[in-house]
Amino acid sequence: MINASLSKANRAGKVFCIVFSCAAAFSALFAILFFVLQVVVGESVFSDPALAVGAIYSLVETAVMFAVYVLCARLAYDVSRGMTPFCKVQVKRITRAGWLMLAFTLLGLVWDPITSPILASSSSLAVGFEGGQDSIDFHINFGALVATGAFFLFSYILNYGKTLQELADETA
DSSP states (O other), X not given: OHHHHHHHHHHHHHHHHHHHHHHHHHHHHHHHHHHHHHHHHXXXXXXXXXXXXXXXXXXXXXXXXXXXXXXXXXXXXXXHTTOOSOSHHHHHHHHHHHHHHHHHXXXXXXXXXXXXXXXXXXXXXXXXXXXXXXXOOOOOOHHHHHHHHHHHHHHHHHHHHHHHHHHHHHHO
């Protein structure tokens, strides 16, 4: 029974490793294509302030997600090789992913009020408390916020499992 469970965990680890590795590769490809298209088209997106703001935010988001995918792929790879997820290395990886997501979420909270006047002045749609040129767009990325909570919760669960495993090893 235990061998069957470990075998399932190994297979799931392989699948998740492939999925997260593909997601990381796609994120890297997205960033590379962005810069290649800048050169091919010959017109920089950074010449327009509104486009530059969006491009920078998108590149930061891509970099954060790339790092999170790599951390998750490394955890899944270790599980696929039969390593326990209940160890200090895995807890650190998942906690690091949580901190990255939290930093990205907080960046969004700061980024939007600063950049919404730029977007509003360049005739983009801005929704705020008042309509008009000076409205401030305030945006909370709930997806990133929920993912942040999930990573910290998962980190806590792995840490708790690590503690239980250490206690079981001492009594055996």
